[in-house]
Amino acid sequence: MKAEKKNSILKYTAALGAVSASLYLLSYYEAQTLPDMTLHPQNPDLVQRGQVLYSQYCAGCHGDNLEGQPGWQEKKALERRRAPPLDATGKAWRHSDKSLFIMTKFGVHALEGMGTLNSDMPAFEDTLKDEEIVAVLSYVESTWPKGDTDERENTSGPE
Ligand code: HEC
Incomplete structure (x- = not known):
């Protein structure tokens, strides 16, 4: 062809x-x-539960310490994007709670302007319950400096 x-x-x-x-x-x-998509990074029990889920479901791609896969920024050079960091060195912190929830539940492409259908990022709607998604993302968010969180809360777009 x-x-x-x-x-x-x-x-x-x-x-x-x-x-x-x-x-x-x-x-x-x-x-x-509607599920409650609010994340609670200040809730130690939830964060701890999220950390366990993270190591089980996310660490394989996003790294044991949320560091992402090497070369994650070389988006154009690669056929498929590598997993970006989920700690504050990446861009995930720019997303609102709701955007993070939607991407994790339905896949990155579910958020306008993000990713493609053939992205390697799985949709977790059949794997994780809504509360588990909230837990895992609360853990992710708990690793972000507070300053970033404040800035993030003013952002509604995908980036
Ligand atoms: C099989 C590999 C893989 C697994 C497992 C995985 N991801 Fe991803 N993830 C990716 C890739 C690749 C991307 C980049 C997708 C794109 O841009 O198309 C991504 C992107 C993301 C983003 C957007 C980040 C940003 O900077 O915009 C979030 C949030 C995310 N993943 C959360 C999770 C969570 C939470 C889990 C576990 C419940 C998880 N991922 C499991 C591969 C994975």
Whole structure:
């Protein structure tokens, strides 16, 4: 297949995926009972529970100490993105609680302007309960300096 044609098929598939992901999210938002997506990095019990879940479900890619995979910034040079750090050296802290929750539950592409459908970042909706997602992300957030958290809270966009 010519590269050009392959490219346009890929774009088409990505667009379709984005549409169905947004539709899915829309129906999710319209559901009567929205989960509480607020993270609680100050809650030691929750953070401890989250740390256990992190080592089980996230550390394999994001690293034992949230350091990410080497070369994570070389987005363009690589076919697939490597896992970025989730500590304060990465960019995850710029996302709101809700954005972090959505990316972890539905995959990074579920957040507008982020990632692609073929991203290696799994969606955890069938693996982790909502409370577990909150726990794991509360642990992640507990490692961020407070200053970053303040700045982050003013950001609503994906970056
Ligand atoms: C199989 C590897 C893999 C596993 C397991 C994994 N991730 Fe990821 N994660 C990635 C990759 C790769 C990206 C970058 C995705 C992209 O941009 O397309 C990513 C991105 C993210 C981001 C966005 C970070 C940013 O800087 O914007 C968050 C948040 C995240 N992962 C959280 C988690 C959490 C929480 C877990 C465990 C519950 C987890 N990930 C497990 C591979 C993984």
